[in-house]
Amino acid sequence: MADIFRGSFTCKIRAGDSILLWKDPWSDPVLKVKAARLHSFALREDVSVSEFVNRHNLAEQFILPLSHEAHADLVNLEEELNEIQLEEQSADVWKPIWGADHYKAKDFYMHCFRECLTPIHISAIWKSKCMMKHKVFAWLMFVDRINTRDMLRRRKYNIGSDYSCLICDTGATEARNHLFFTCTFSTRCWANIGIAWNDDLQLEHMLEEAKISWSKPLFTEVLILGVWNIWKVRNRAYFEGEEPSMQTWQRQFSQDLNTLSCRVKENHQGFIKDLITKIST
Incomplete structure (x- = not known):
């Protein structure tokens, strides 16, 4: 259910503390799909972007040693993260994919069951x-x-x-x-x-x-x-x-x-x- 909920939003990194590195849609597709080989070595499934960026010790992030394929994914990830400047005083931006400015439980429900026809x-x-x-x-x-x-x-x-x-x-x-x-x-x-x-x-x-x-x-x-x-x-x-x-x-x-x-x-x-x-x- 959590994946359905998070998958119903778009997000933009500011502080990076509310956005999960592997699971949230800051990257397209989500990183655990995009970098599946690297993800298989990850120690923490729910690490936030800011936590990952601020921890430079690979042993705290991954099971070592990495495979050649996983290392290649890591290089690509580091290049992608280097282009992002974290803004510690700014909140991450989350928006529902159905276009509203604010989240409402009713809108989320209607989005999830939009193709269901009620008798x-x-x-x-x-x-x-x-x-x-x-x-x-x-x-x-x-x-x-x-x-x-x-x-x-x-x-x-x-x-x-x-x-x-x-x-x-x-x-x-x-x-x-x-x-x-x-x-x-x-x-x-x-x-x-x-x-x-x-x-x-x-x-x-x-x-x-x-x-x-x-x-x-x-x-x-x-x-x-x-x-x-x-x-x-x-x-x-x-x-x-x-x-x-x-x-x-x-x-x-x-x-x-x-x-x-x-x-x-x-x-x-x-x-x-x-x-x-x-x-x-």
Whole structure:
């Protein structure tokens, strides 16, 4: 990771105390590639340019004796360093290769992953108006990292031999898609707000089709809060022995929607109020 980080910058030697002789891009290519034979004799991988210049004893820098090829690299290196005048009172100059004057972690992240395409349903999570705990839960659910019984089995947890869904009586395995989308209890929850799922499709396409079919605002927020409260009903059934109840899901879902109404634009607050009314009737 350090090589990726340093390789994302250009540098210009001034004092030379923050620039590594072998690894940093003061030379093109970096010196450990350019003078690979000499580098193989180096005693210190992370010596700075200033440290190297100020130490004139070769025995402190290299395993001696050097090979003829390594010695030739050393001669070339000394010629290159002789052309550089160290300025002890000046800081070395570092600049990101993406052109900014100052480093920002966000810019570094975007540079490293500039060729990665984020699935639409994943990026929609972080753009939603839900609270962060809901966003994180939704992300874990979408990438199939929620501890359903099927997930615990795949992780080799000893949870017995019963892997059936806790909120329906069909005997189906409690896996991600079943629990949140196709379980009889979950299906009733989604029907209560007018969302239907085509479980013949892959998750990403299933979400896209449902969003188009539903054709109302705040689809991602409603989806996140819906699965969050299905999970809470499931956990109450497991940890507290509480019978799964539509009334419980509706009450909790309505409470979260009410909180959401304080986080969305004013023109969406009326929609949330109408949705809460629809759920309650």
